[in-house]
Amino acid sequence: MSDNAHPLLPAATPLLVGDAGSVQVGGVDTTDGLLLLEPAAGLAPVLRALDGRRSRRTVRAEAAGADLPPGLVDAAVDALRSAGLVRDLDPADLLAIGPGPAASARAAVELPATDSSPGAAGWRARRRATVVVEGATRVGTPLAAVLAASGIGRVVVRDAGVVTAADAVVGGLTAADEGRPRAVAAADAIRRASPQTDLGPLPPGLRPDVVVLTRPWAASDPLVAEVPGPHLVATVRGETGVVGPLVVPGASSCLRCGDLHRRDADPRWPRFAAQLTATEPPSSGATLTCLLTAVLAAGQVLACVDGRGAPVTLDATVELRPPDLVPHLRRWPPHPDCGCGAAAAAAADEPPEEGAGRPPGGTTATRATMVTEPALGLTGHDTAPFRPAAGEEDA
Incomplete structure (x- = not known):
């Protein structure tokens, strides 16, 4: 990952310090989490500061100032990214936030829900x-x-x-x-x-x-x-x-x-x-x-x-x-x-595969997560237009 990447850990994501210096990120409710088992208690302030405005190079420098090994920080950020807990904010999104603390505060709670695919400036797309x-x-x-x-x-x-x-x-x-x-x-x-x-x-x-x-x-x-x-x-x-x-x-x-x-x-x-x-x-x-x-x-x-x-x-x-x-x-x-x-x-078009076009539902339990039941999602089914069919499913 480029040193110019801007990692973002949403402020609302739980970040909890456990026993023996472990840090758990997420995983306390309906989302997957990640348990960092290395002696990483000092990582908590660094991870909490991943607001998308700091480049990876800056994050590494701040960690070095706190006497944390750069390799430990890199490994933690990469693991969080792989778990879907951290996304890299496109610089174009930063430019589209607008001036002033009020605009930044409003954007901070909306940004995590925008498109998180690599290279996608989701917030800029919305602003335009x-x-x-x-x-x-x-x-x-x-x-x-x-x-x-x-x-x-x-x-x-x-x-x-x-x-x-x-x-x-x-x-x-x-x-x-x-x-x-x-x-x-x-x-x-x-x-x-x-x-x-x-x-x-x-x-x-x-x-x-x-x-x-x-x-x-x-x-x-x-x-x-x-x-x-x-x-x-x-x-x-x-x-x-x-x-x-x-x-x-x-x-x-x-x-x-x-x-x-x-x-x-x-x-x-x-x-x-x-x-x-x-x-x-x-x-x-x-x-x-x-x-x-x-x-x-x-x-x-x-x-x-x-x-x-x-x-x-x-x-x-x-x-x-x-x-x-x-x-x-x-x-x-x-x-x-x-x-x-x-x-x-x-x-x-060729006929879609079974279940194609349906939004994803359910969650996968991983280490440091609570086991969850399948999420309630819109379930596709065919009914006769205008008239309800017998056995019509709830979405």
């Missing part, structure tokens, strides 16, 4: 990203605030309406916003979460990285223009939170694919859809449902921006149904009658 949220709803505004707090550099909320009392929700619009333009009030909510986020309108010619559609039936709304780039539905329909599909034009099923599946399941669907989109729907969804929907949608957007594999909402939706709000996954494959091109692209 633009996300547009269509609708300052009880889902849209908290979602925009979460994205801004997670490092998205430009977040634009578009809504021509006026705030009503029913729009107020934790992390979003407030009761004091009643009567104000929704877009203005949403910008204030974002600013409270992340003062540095750019809230200005999109410059001419700039295409957002992701557009989030928060109207309940955006797929069927004739007033919604076709979105050229990646876009995600995140809304509450009735009392059920719905996230997805995430549409990558030409590569995954689109919103019209979903409408065609609904039409196949019920020929009356076009008539029903026209009624559902004829008027502005009232605000809906309990606070807990709205916030869980917003957080789940934010995770899908960040996965797209970070480039962390295939998000679970490609060709699928995740539904959060009260009262348990356990996620359910519903498949929406490309429709052969749709002209989006996704069906042809899917036919050209």
